[in-house]
Amino acid sequence: MYTNPKPCKHLADYKLRHGLSGYNLLQEQIRTTPSGKSSVKNHQTEIPRCCFCNGYQKRLYLCLICSSISCSSHTLLHSQCENGHDIAVDIERSELYCVLCCDQVYDPDFDKIVMLKHLMDLPRSGNGVDVSAGRRSSKRRRLCSALELDLKKTKQLVSMRDLRAKSCYPLGLRGLNNLGSTCFMNSVLQALLHAPPFRNYFLTGQRNHEVCRKRSSDRLCLLCDIYVFFSAVFSGDRTPYSPAQLLYSWWQHSANLASYEQQDAHEFFISVLDGIHENGVKARNTGECHCVAHRVFSGQLRSDVTCMSCGYTSTTYDPFMDISLNLDTGNCPSTDLANKSLKPSDNTYVSTLLGCLDLFTKPEKLGSDQKFFCENCQERQDSVKQMSIKRLPLVLCLHIKRFEHFPVRRMSRKIDRYMQFPFCLDMNPYLSSSVVRNRFGNRMFAFEGDELDTSTEFEIFAVVTHSGTLDSGHYVTYLHLKDQWYKCDDAWITAVEEEVVRASQCYMLFYAQKMLYYKANEDLVCQPVSPRADPFLPIAGCC
């Protein structure tokens, strides 16, 4: 989190006495390289040297008061000679240093000045960073939208009692029959059933299927079918349900995927969301779409491409419904270092979700065959691309790319590598505000779009796992409801320990914003076993 550290006594004293004058004088001397590093250079040709030992090879510090330069061994000496000369700047890095604390110190005012100089020096237009005040209105709208999909009305549902309920499992837990290699569909449906705002939308009758125009004219409506599906699963009836109508409805929409062959769960997920989007209320031409699929799952990605010659950055924004991640394998790209690299290509490196997210937001040098046309240089240049998340969705779906396709060799294979994933996820380091901020070193400065009141903390609620090979595999979903994990294997639902989930081979991970997740769980009240129920009646759905 970016809370400003408190200034040390010496920095505070300096500020009181000198204010910003020292910083302002320094500003002129700051130069920034295209890669983003800011240094202090007072004369182009002069080599900075320590005024005590004449050395130039250690870290050099410029005194903010008298501009004398000392190396790391002699900064203290300078401070002893000149009373009050305690604050200096690391010449190479443009970072504040307190001589008496022997430590780096931070001042947002200083960073602001460094940043401003950096930005002024960058080629005009599209420098990738806007130092204006953040835009709040769209953010507020999103929060309201989230609350709208809230749970007030869901409480009414909870009070309804169904005599068929036989266990004290939470509501909405019901097995789904496999209709012929449809585990890909069942697994995703289980996750959708428990995506908090998505679930609430369908359960609170916001989707009024009585007046659905399509249905009244006897046509298929995907949204209505989903509504019916939700009602059935949350009815309290625990016998496994066959989502045939929904399957048929989806086939109509995705004709190319209509078959009894095993499909990819992720493709199904995207296709269903697409179907909901198309079947829903037509969005305005400009602005965000307000269909439930977009309201719940859509976020925005930011892509920055920086010219390596001049530093000009081109920024584009694209919406996303999910993020597909490559597995991080810990191998370094330079294969010539493979033999003598620090990490011998070992099998002991464990892939983690955070590692994959790091990989996703890592600056990537574009190959020489992908030279980017730089507006400023007016020619194709080598460049660096970096992705970050501009806006997080309410529900974040992370897809792990386990299926590799080689169109040239006409071959596909599955990557079975285990990947560790957390149950609580803080997306802050992957936001555009964090990623862009890091480009400029250790700066304490609020950037545009610093979403200070938007939560970046997520809780996991569903994991879709895949086992087996590409052609013959099986999908299973684990749901996290009210502190208990449940395994949903088509028609069979069992409670499991969290270790089982942690050890599973995840394919799609579903995280909900923490607040939404906890609120949603409050409503899933367990219904006690009805005394009149026959305890010996076998329940195929729940074991």
Next chain:
Amino acid sequence: MIESGEKERLKELLRERLIECGWRDEMKSLCRAYTRKKGRNNVTVDDLVHVITPKGRASVPDPVKAELLQRIRSFLASTAT
């Protein structure tokens, strides 16, 4: 060599190579481990520099050293008067 700006360019190249091969990440985790052990408020930049420097110097991969040495040599050769 400093005056011509070559040192700066070589430093940039070195930085790139060290990031690529994971050296920087390794140093980062060493710093984190040290900080965790000492406690966040008991560590200064100077401490870290003193602790990490010997380890860092020792763990620069040979190919990286070789490449940089090669470039320095050729630069000096090209500017020899």
